[in-house]
Amino acid sequence: MxxxxxxxxxxxxxxxxxxxxxxxxxxxxxxxxxxxxxxxxxxxxxxxxxxxxxxxxxxxxxxxxxxxxxxxxxxxxxxxxxxxxxxxxxxxxxxxxxxxxxxxxxxxxxxxxxxxxxxxxxxxxxxxxxxxxxxxxxxxxxxxxxxxxxxxxxxxxxxxxxxxxxxxxxxxxxxxxxxxxxxxxxxxxxxxxxxxxARRFAREGITERMILNMLIMALFSLGENRCLAGIHSLYREQSVTGPPDLARVFRRLNRELHRRPALEWPTLWTRVGRYAAANLWQLNLAGGGPRYGTFSADSYHGRHWTGTTLHRFSRSALAAMFGAFVSLVWFYGAWARYEIRRLMRGETAPRP
Incomplete structure (x- = not known):
């Protein structure tokens, strides 16, 4: 055996x-x-x-x-x-x-x-x-x-x-x-x-791959399985040809948003804001995080994150509101950036 x-x-x-x-x-x-x-x-x-x-x-x-x-x-x-x-x-x-x-x-x-x-x-x-x-x-x-x-x-x-x-x-x-x-x-x-x-990053571009991963994990955390299925179908079509078409991904997500009653939008963006605030701890990794080879890495956050000013702020209602605002601005700003790139390449907009 x-x-x-x-x-x-x-x-x-x-x-x-x-x-x-x-x-x-x-x-x-x-x-x-x-x-x-x-x-x-x-x-x-x-x-x-x-x-x-x-x-x-x-x-x-x-x-x-x-x-x-x-x-x-x-x-x-x-x-x-x-x-x-x-x-x-x-x-x-x-x-x-x-x-x-x-x-x-x-x-x-x-x-x-x-x-x-x-x-x-x-x-x-x-x-x-x-x-x-x-x-x-x-x-x-x-x-x-x-x-x-x-x-x-x-x-x-x-x-x-x-x-x-x-x-x-x-x-x-x-x-x-x-x-x-x-x-x-x-x-x-x-x-x-x-x-x-790192073949996915080399083929798709490290920035594009990280943005796509971030969107996927946010949707996963929010339980948005319909949006996830749509993103996966787009990604599967594109993954063999090169970088993901993020303009098309943002367009698909925006279409899903506008399928909802407008009264649900504030609740959705507040949930997004809470998720963003809960992930502020990632800013704390600028120093590289815990060393390789240790299996007591939980203690790293106890020393470098728990109880800090940023940690306390991340748990507040103000952080959720701020996170919602920043996420909203980032979403439409990033979408505009990739649409402009597409137009500069002379490409027409495909269906989302």
Missing amino acids: PDLSVVIPTLNEEQHLPHLLDDLSRQQSIQLEVVVADGGSSDTTRSVAEQYSARVVESAAGRGRQMNAGARAASASMLLFVHADSRIPDPRQLEQALRVLGWCSRQTGGGMVAGHFSLRFIGSAADRRAFRFLEAKTRLNREQTISGDQGLLLLRRSFEELGGFDESLPFLEDQRLAELIWRSATWLLLPGVIETS
Whole structure:
């Protein structure tokens, strides 16, 4: 019986998968089972997996569906979900992660515990400042800072009790599971780093990708699933061709807003303002956040955020009102900026 089953969702990952499988083959003091859950690759992904003696499971496309299928096929009592473009550079990283997770579980009296790693982006040196900010967020045990890129380690029993990954939307399955874990379990920052490809940022543009991520996470937090589905359909159309058409995304969101009765607009923007105020803590990461390799990162916020003037302000009604105003101005200002860019390129406006 393996100590750990590693589940990797894939779709045309012949370039990245061999590097991850190499890293897994070098892991020491641990017996691994590797399950590649393929969503219908048209390249050599499946044959690459078989060359490394990984078990290949075929599934309908969709990361949540694929990882659920991989979990059902796995045989170990511990599961690690990791993306195909990840690297695990330390040969003892997974053995140490299991040991730390077991220790934490014992400390909580056998309670449900899930772990994630911090991230290091593999990308252009010119984008290091933005990457440092994103990396710092992964070293915090805060809501909405944990994603599938960081790996997800937990007991199979816990995964099944949580209901697995949500398959109702073709993305954000990691955020939905992370939210369930926040409600009923303990999140643990594991020792070690997962290196991840910055290919999305390189292809789409780092600013454009960060804006799109911000919009998606705001809609997710506000429960705006209809808007999320619309954004995903646009993004899926554009993702193979280059940067997301943010003018079209803003246009779609504005159309959804104007479908609502005008009396609902103040309530909606107040909710947006509360969300913006609740995320003021991100301004506190200018110094880079907690160091790599610590699994007590919760204490960072206790020292550098909780009780500060900005923290107290973020919890006030004034902050929500200010956040609503700033968000409104930013939304229409950013939309205008990307529409002007489109016009300067001589493009006509497509349907939203």
